[in-house]
Amino acid sequence: MRQLSEHDIEALAIGAAILGTGGGGNPYIGKLRALQDLRNGRSVTLIGLDELDDEALVLSVGGIGAPIVSIEKLDEGREGERALRALEQFGGRKIDALISAEIGGGNAIEPLLTAALTGLPVVDGDGMGRAFPEMQMTTFSIYGHRSTPAAVADERGNVVLFQHSISEVWFERLARATVVAMGGSAIGAEAPMRGSYVKRAAVPATVTRAIALGEIVLGANRDHVSAIPLICAQERGRHLMDAKIVDLKRHLRGGFSVGDIQLEGIDEYAGSRAHVAFQNEFLSFERDGRVEVCVPDLVAILDVDSGHAITTEVLRYGQRVSVLGLPCHPLLRTAEALAVVGPQAFGLDGITFHPLGDHPR
Amino acid sequence: MRQLSEHDIEALAIGAAILGTGGGGNPYIGKLRALQDLRNGRSVTLIGLDELDDEALVLSVGGIGAPIVSIEKLDEGREGERALRALEQFGGRKIDALISAEIGGGNAIEPLLTAALTGLPVVDGDGMGRAFPEMQMTTFSIYGHRSTPAAVADERGNVVLFQHSISEVWFERLARATVVAMGGSAIGAEAPMRGSYVKRAAVPATVTRAIALGEIVLGANRDHVSAIPLICAQERGRHLMDAKIVDLKRHLRGGFSVGDIQLEGIDEYAGSRAHVAFQNEFLSFERDGRVEVCVPDLVAILDVDSGHAITTEVLRYGQRVSVLGLPCHPLLRTAEALAVVGPQAFGLDGITFHPLGDHPR
Numbered sequence: 001m002r003q004l005s006e007h008d009i010e011a012l013a014i015g016a017a018i019l020g021t022g023g024g025g026n027p028y029i030g031k032l033r034a035l036q037d038l039r040n041g042r043s044v045t046l047i048g049l050d051e052l053d054d055e056a057l058v059l060s061v062g063g064i065g066a067p068i069v070s071i072e073k074l075d076e077g078r079e080g081e082r083a084l085r086a087l088e089q090f091g092g093r094k095i096d097a098l099i100s101a102e103i104g105g106g107n108a109i110e111p112l113l114t115a116a117l118t119g120l121p122v123v124d125g126d127g128m129g130r131a132f133p134e135m136q137m138t139t140f141s142i143y144g145h146r147s148t149p150a151a152v153a154d155e156r157g158n159v160v161l162f163q164h165s166i167s168e169v170w171f172e173r174l175a176r177a178t179v180v181a182m183g184g185s186a187i188g189a190e191a192p193m194r195g196s197y198v199k200r201a202a203v204p205a206t207v208t209r210a211i212a213l214g215e216i217v218l219g220a221n222r223d224h225v226s227a228i229p230l231i232c233a234q235e236r237g238r239h240l241m242d243a244k245i246v247d248l249k250r251h252l253r254g255g256f257s258v259g260d261i262q263l264e265g266i267d268e269y270a271g272s273r274a275h276v277a278f279q280n281e282f283l284s285f286e287r288d289g290r291v292e293v294c295v296p297d298l299v300a301i302l303d304v305d306s307g308h309a310i311t312t313e314v315l316r317y318g319q320r321v322s323v324l325g326l327p328c329h330p331l332l333r334t335a336e337a338l339a340v341v342g343p344q345a346f347g348l349d350g351i352t353f354h355p356l357g358d359h360p361r
Numbered sequence: 362m363r364q365l366s367e368h369d370i371e372a373l374a375i376g377a378a379i380l381g382t383g384g385g386g387n388p389y390i391g392k393l394r395a396l397q398d399l400r401n402g403r404s405v406t407l408i409g410l411d412e413l414d415d416e417a418l419v420l421s422v423g424g425i426g427a428p429i430v431s432i433e434k435l436d437e438g439r440e441g442e443r444a445l446r447a448l449e450q451f452g453g454r455k456i457d458a459l460i461s462a463e464i465g466g467g468n469a470i471e472p473l474l475t476a477a478l479t480g481l482p483v484v485d486g487d488g489m490g491r492a493f494p495e496m497q498m499t500t501f502s503i504y505g506h507r508s509t510p511a512a513v514a515d516e517r518g519n520v521v522l523f524q525h526s527i528s529e530v531w532f533e534r535l536a537r538a539t540v541v542a543m544g545g546s547a548i549g550a551e552a553p554m555r556g557s558y559v560k561r562a563a564v565p566a567t568v569t570r571a572i573a574l575g576e577i578v579l580g581a582n583r584d585h586v587s588a589i590p591l592i593c594a595q596e597r598g599r600h601l602m603d604a605k606i607v608d609l610k611r612h613l614r615g616g617f618s619v620g621d622i623q624l625e626g627i628d629e630y631a632g633s634r635a636h637v638a639f640q641n642e643f644l645s646f647e648r649d650g651r652v653e654v655c656v657p658d659l660v661a662i663l664d665v666d667s668g669h670a671i672t673t674e675v676l677r678y679g680q681r682v683s684v685l686g687l688p689c690h691p692l693l694r695t696a697e698a699l700a701v702v703g704p705q706a707f708g709l710d711g712i713t714f715h716p717l718g719d720h721p722r
Contacts, residue, residue, distance in 0.1 A: 086524045086525075089451070090450070090451055090522075151524070156527045156531070157525065157527045158523075158525065158526045158527055158531055158535060159523075159524040159525045160521060160522070160523055160524065160535055160539075161451075161521070161522035161523075161524045162519075162520075162521055162522075163447045163451075163512070163520040163521065163522045164447075164518065164519065164520045165519045166517050166518045166519055170517070170519055173542050174519060174521055174539055174542050174543070176542075177538045177539055177541065177542035178521075178535055178538055178539060180538065181534050181535050181537075181538035182535070
C-alpha cells in the first residue's frame with residue numbers, strides 16, 4: 001500500500017499511453033485533474049492484489065466512447081462517483097475499492113479521480129493490461145464476471161443503470177447506444193466484483209508497470225538517449241519500424257474511431273512500407289503483405305524522438321514514429337480470451353494470432 | 362371498481378385504435394394476449410381515479426418504439442413485470458396500481474397485461490387521452506412529474522434503468538437510443554407517481570371512453586349502419602373527408618415511422634385533395650393549403666365502411682378512408698401543454714393551433 005505522488009501520476013500518464021496502443025483515451029486531461037486533486041490535499045492510495053480482502057467489493061471505473069470526442073467534450077468531474085453511488089443504491093452495499101478496467105490510456109487515470117473524491121483505494125492491476133475498444137474485452141468478463149448491474153454517467157448529470165443484460169455483448173451494445181446518445185463519451189462502472197475474483201482475473205501490477213514505463217521515458221529524455229530500446233527491454237518487445245505517416249484514414253463509426261495508417265520506413269527502415277489498422281486502438285501491423293503483430297499483442301506507435309505514445313486522435317500526416325510490438329499478458333492468450341480479443345473478434349478475417357514472444361511476467 | 366370482461370377488451374382495442382390516431386402501436390396482438398389471460402383464469406380490475414388512494418404508488422407501463430417493428434418483433438410477455446420489479450428494487454417500495462401512459466393504440470392494453478400477471482389494478486385514465494410519439498408528451502410529464510427513475514425491458518431479458526435524467530427530453534433521448542439498440546421496440550415503465558398527482562394530471566376515464574367508442578363501432582357494424590357519425594357525436598368531432606389514399610411516403614427515422622399520406626376525395630368529397638403528415642401518429646390534416654386540424658387535436662383515419670381505425674403501419678395505396686378531427690382534452694390545450702405537444706414541438710413550423718371545438722367532458 002502506498003500513496004501515489006505527483007511524479008507517479010506524471011509517469012503513469014506516459015506509461016499508460018504506451019500500453020494504450022493508440023486508444024483508451026488520451027491520459028493528458030485526466031492527469032491534469034489528478035495532479036490538481038493532489039495539490040488540493042486529496043490523496044490516492046494504491047494497494048496490491050495481495051492486500052485486497054477476498055470479500056471486498058471492487059468496482060471498475062472508466063471512460064467509454066470515442067477518444068476523439070472525449071478530448072473536446074470534457075468530463076464534469078464527478079461522473080464516476082455518480083455511477084458508483086447508483087450501483088451502491090441498487091445493490092444495497094458499499095464499494096470497498098476501485099480498479100481500472102483498462103490500464104491503457106486515460107482509463108488508467110479515471111479510477112484515481114474517483115478514488116481522490118471518495119477516499120477509496122485503487123487496486124494495482126486492471127482488466128486488459130492494455131486498451132481495447134469494447135467492454136466485454138476485459139479479463140473480468142472473459143473469465144466469467146457479468147458486467148451488469150452497471151452504470152453510465154455523463155457530465156450533465158444523467159445516470160443510466162444497466163440492471164440486467166443477457167450477455168456481455170448485449171451489455172456492450174446497450175451501453176454503447178447510451179454513450180452515443182450522451183454525445184459520444186461518458187464514464188461507466190461495471191458490476192462490483194469480489195476481491196477473491198479480482199485476484200484471479202485481473203492482469204496484475206499494471207499500475208506499477210505503467211509507472212515504470214513512464215519513468216523510462218522521462219529518464220531517457222533527461223539523459224538525451226532513445227527510450228525505444230529501453231521500453232523494448234522492459235516489455236520484452238520488438239522494435240518493428242521507424243517510419244513516416246504517409247496516409248491516414250480516420251472516421252467515426254458507431255461511436256468508435258476507426259481507420260488505417262500507411263507508413264513509409266525512414267533511416268535504416270527506408271524503402272519498406274507497412275500499415276496499421278485501428279478501432280480506437282491499433283489492431284495489427286502488416287508489412288509486405290504479412291501481419292507481423294496483431295491483437296491481443298500490443299502495437300505501440302511512439303514519437304521517434306521522445307518515445308511518447310501517439311494516440312489515434314492526434315495522429316497526423318507526416319509524423320515520424322517508432323512502431324513497437326509488445327507481448328500481451330498470458331491471461332489474454334488463452335482460447336477463451338482469443339475468442340473475445342483475438343483478430344477475428346475485430347473482423348480481421350484470415351489472420352491467425354502468432355504470439356510475439358513472452359510477456360515480462 | 363370492476364373486472365374487465367372479454368367484451369370490454371374487444372371494444373377497448375377498437376376504441377383505443379381510434380384514439381391512437383394511427384399510432385400507439387396496433388392493439389391487435391395485445392388484445393389477443395389479454396383475452397388469453399382472461400381465459401386462463403387471470404383477471405384485470407379497473408378502478409376510477411376517485412377510488413385511488415392519495416398515497417398509492419402508480420406506475421405507467423407501455424410499449425416504446427416504432428409500431429411497424431412491434432408487429433413483427435413480438436413481446437415475450439413479462440417485459441412490463443420485469444421493468445416494474447426493477448423499479449421496485451431500486452426504489453425499495455411496492456407498486457400499488459398501473460396506468461396507461463397513452464390510451465391510444467396498443468398502449469391501452471399494455472398495462473392490462475402486466476395487471477393480469479401481477480394482480481395490480483389498472484386506473485381508468487391515461488397520460489395523453491390519445492397517442493403521441495415521444496415520452497415527454499404525457500400530461501404526467503407536462504404537469505411536473507419526472508419520468509426517472511424509469512425502466513425499459515426487452516423480450517430477451519435485458520433491463521435498463523434510467524436512474525436519473527436531467528430533463529424529460531434527455532430521458533426520451535436516452536431511452537429511445539436504448540430501444541433502438543434493443544431492435545426498435547420494448548416495454549417501458551416510468552417513475553411511480555403518487556395517487557394524489559395522478560388524480561390531478563391524468564386525462565380521466567379514458568379506458569371507459571375507449572370501450573364506449575369500440576362499442577359504437579361493434580354496434581354499428583352489427584346494425585349495418587355507418588359508425589362515423591356516431592363516433593363524431595360521442596367525441597364532438599368533425600367528419601373531414603372520405604377519400605382514397607393516392608400516395609404514401611413512409612420510412613423509419615431514428616426509431617420513428619414518419620411520412621405523409623396524399624388523399625383524393627370520394628363520393629361527396631370528390632374533387633378535393635388533402636394530405637396528412639405523421640410521426641408514428643397523424644400530426645395534421647391539410648386541405649387546399651390550409652391546416653384544418655393539427656396536434657394536439659386528434660386526426661383519425663378510419664376504414665370508410667367499418668369505422669375501424671387504420672394505423673400508420675397498415676396504411677396502403679388505394680385504401681378508402683374516412684378522416685375525422687376529434688377535439689383533445691383541455692389538459693392538452695394549456696400553454697404548458699402546447700409547448701410540448703403543439704405543432705411546433707413536431708417541427709410543423711408556421712402552423713398555429715386552432716382548437717377544434719370542445720372536448721366531450
